[in-house]
Amino acid sequence: MGNGTADWMASPEVKFWFQCAAQRGGLRAVFRKDRYRYTEERIHDGNLLYAIGWSKTINPGDEITLAQETRQALSAVKADRLSLLQRFDEDGDGQIDHGEWEAARSAVARDVLAARAARSASGTGVHTMVKPRDRRQPFLLSTKPQRHLARHYRLASWVFGFAAVSLALFLVGLLQMQ
Secondary structure (H helix, E strand, O other): OOOOOOOEOOOOOOOOEEEEEEEEOHHHHHHOOOOEEEEEEEOOOOOOOEEEOEEEEEOOOOOOOHHHHHHHHHHHHHHOHHHHHHHHOOOOOOOOOHHHHHHHHHHHHHHHHHHHHHHHHOOOOEEEEEOOOOOOOOOEEEOOOHHHHHHHHHHHHHHHHHHHHHHHHHHHHHHHHO
């Protein structure tokens, strides 16, 4: 869209639900059959979304590969022999030789690429956000702005860092007492 926004895939009955955590259930999980706790949060229509992940647009016709689509187009061209001869028989001998066939293949491949580009530019695709294939890359969906998230994680790192240093000093003190 022109204003920097995009239409993202949403379920028809609820605008957008996502599973934001699947965590161990703690001590309560020992007594329960289910070992995981799932938390879902709702993102309302119109909320700004801060997202880090793998963004992919699925366009109509992307179900088949470029090579498959090119083969189908070449089969269609070969089926209409009269049109094939009119378009690609440059020497007029009524036969398609090797050079003319290579020209036909590259022309059909260009046509298929142009058709794919036109479908992609039409904006009819569905935008999806998925977890990156590389596990080292982050995946984050939030309605909070980036600066709020950064402040939250910075504070958490300071708290956990202080706790780790305190525990280390405590353990060193215990060892020195013995």
